[in-house]
Amino acid sequence: MATDSEVILRTEELTKYFPIRRGLNPFSRHHDAFVRAVDGVSLGIPKGRTVAVVGESGCGKTTLARTIALLTPPTGGHIYFDEKEITNGKMSKAELYKNMQMVFQDPESSLDPRMRVGESIGEPLQGLMQWKKDVVQDAVERSLKAVGLSAEFASRLPKQLSGGQKQRVAIARAIAPQPKLLILDEPTSALDASVQAQILRLLLELQREFDLSYMLITHNIAVAQYMSDMMAVMYAGNVVERGPIKTVITKPRHPYTIALIASAPIADPKRRNLLQTEIRGEVASAINPPSGCRFNPRCPYADSICSIENPPLREISPNHFVACHFAEKTA
Amino acid sequence: MDTLLSIQNLTVVYDTASKRVIAVDDVNVELKQDEFLAVVGESGCGKSTLGLSVIGLLPKPGARVSAGSIKYKDTDLLKLGSNKIREFRGTEIAMIFQEPLTSLSPVYRVEEQIAEAILVREMRKKGKKVTSDVMQTTYRNDSAPVSVTRIPRLKRRSIPGELRGEVIEYLKLVRIADPEQVLDRYPFELSGGMIQRVMIAMALSQEPALLIADEPTTALDVTTQAQVLKLMKELIKKVRTSILLVTHDLAVASQVADRVIVMYAGEIAEDADVLSLFSKPLHPYTNGLLSCIPSGYKDESELNPIAGALPDLSVRSIGCKFAPRCPRAMQVCSTHRPSLTSLEKNHKVSCFLYGN
């Protein structure tokens, strides 16, 4: 990753565990098990760049995003926004959210159905900056324009908008307070192909225009490839590989990354990669993860050490980190 | 290769209180024996409706077939009453759906559900009527009748050895590791991918000639999707089942299909074998769809989204439905409807750019 002062967000051994209470006592402090949703994640997002966090369901990427956004308190570790720690309670949430905003996956539930578009977009301006009505109105119009919608959309209700338009409004709302970092949680998964393309292009334009940094959560490798500068792959709460996007996609070294990239369908009937992949088993449970390396039961390279010790991330080529005991063998 | 399924001039409408939506508009499709056909399109194009109408599962008040025929091996399925259709459904024609969690009954174990499917097949083979309350039949050589009733009991139902054996065979066919363990599980204990595989096992136990799969992998993880798709492709060869796959994902179609049909707003835009479609896409919509797929790296590639939005399907259109969004639209496109014509062997397109 780039040198520290150029990093907009950095996490240090961030963990988020959810306690599972067995038994009927709602007040019991004794917990039988924990869902280790995020288990020691350290990554950084360089300024003006996009980092894709990629993984399948249950890998913890959404929980990671929500923990970084302080929507849920971290269990351990530290988060630094622009080198200021946000996990020690010294920065108020309002202060943080002026600089960090989020776009959610489901456009249908992103907007309050009873509020007009202009009110929804203006909400962060009124709540975080306490601007007056007329200032808010100007900012709302500029936001709408930036996402390609005309000013008259401000008076519409969400039910009068299509899925793609709703997502644009959600983006307009997120950029209204002029944040430095946007967390995009699967921003196009719920949209059709042509709408997805429009939104992705819009996000790239906005990044160039406003020098935004993005944390892009996605399960779609093609989207990650198109949008990002760096990629981090998560499995069962750990980051198993991270590095520059081209390196990770063309020279993946973690067996899970290899399987993941091989499973992504390519739109070319002459390259039927899917039919060659061979991946066994099911995604690891986050409650009872396998001991040692979480991926070891499914890994074709696994050996005895893999079920004992969970490998840490180590640098195997400039800026390319892999968490695998046998990373040299997988090339 | 013979034609297994022949859909001619099919039109399906949805009637709501305020308007009538034409979901499928005068569509012609042919599916041959052993063929893997993918029907691709965005939401609202009518692909799911097409799949549901073959098997007669259109939502009862609301949707109806207003014209056309669906011939399965020379029988027009649309002319059959609902009782007759049931004989085809689940035996010759099987279907699997998108949402795995709601496809299996939550109160029965996997073993019981697959056994039930097999018993239905046995009853049909013996010419017995399949009623909905109690199914009893003699399974193969066992002299005692086996019944799978709908009243759950606390004791474990016992299923005779031979029947159990066949259930395990099917689970192995769909590459489920530890089939003996999975037999005893309830659906909520299984992951989405496992359930989809159980669904495929159930569908295959009927020995169908045609399997219709409606977005079977959309709700699954990418690695699980790869496993399930690979399985479906293998099965065509092994059990000689033809597959009609409905999907919104062109990439998925390119990986597994022999032939691809692209639908737009209820009509077929292009119908070609998979290699031709991707190397020489003819219809501007197909082109648009292909250029919407993100490929290539940031700052190095261009995504060219299709401008505009889907037309209102409740309004009867005059010209080509794609014309308002088409970068190559001509005068004739807004006044006349193009029809699906063969341009080359195995490549049909519905567009005035190519004559007609």
Added chain:
Amino acid sequence: MNLHSAYSFISKNREATFGFAIVAVYLILGLVVALADIANIRITPYDPLQQNVGSSLGAPSTAHLFGTDFLGRDVFSRVIVSVPNDLVVSFCVVALAICVGASIGAVAAFKGGLFDELLMRFTDVIFSLPALVIAMVIAVALGPGLTHMMIALMVIWWPPYARVARGEALRVSHQNYIEAAKFAGQRTAKIIFKHVLPNISITMLVYATLDVATVVLTYAGLSYLGLSVRPPLPDLGEMISTSQDYLIIAPWLPVIPGIVIAVLVIGFSLLGDGIRDALEAS
């Protein structure tokens, strides 16, 4: 779904229109009576309190549309004057139930955890109190009367509303726009007020319109037991109980007030069904 489309939907549905008509008639009547009372004008053909023992137990006739009771009072006038009672009680009780129930349910759902447990268990306790017993306790403590019975019903009527509100609020709390509101720097109270409550209001309203009829019936029951308005002031339920001994010789005395209550209940029920169908269809 706004008022206009709800109205057009209801007008297409025959039963709902019928219900609407009935309720409208009662409402207008009630309003007129109340205004007349304030203005001190008598609009009924006879003074409801005027006794005339000579013409007691008279059958319905052109002079006395609903006949006369055992003290010779005109039943029609008494019935008309009692209508506002039922309406006022039912509206006030339901209105309060919505306010209290929605607040408690929304806060419980949104905050969750201990808050949720405590609030819901408190709701359960109130829910377990029987209406009748509470009414009698209040009647003993404060004396009988319309206001007192209204208070009694208000105390115990809100728990189902809290349950309904909590269910809806749980659904709403998981929507993305609530998280977006947190990103907008809104505090919990503001989010509940601005986002949660408005989005559960439709469900609450539907439940309330179906519930109003039950309040009317329950109040009529309390009034029948003599816990509400005391004679000689008229009240529909009370009129039934004081005249039930005359069922054989003067059946119109207990039956007519009963029918008046029943018709109002039917009207509310039909209207409530219509509103629910209209809102569900949207």
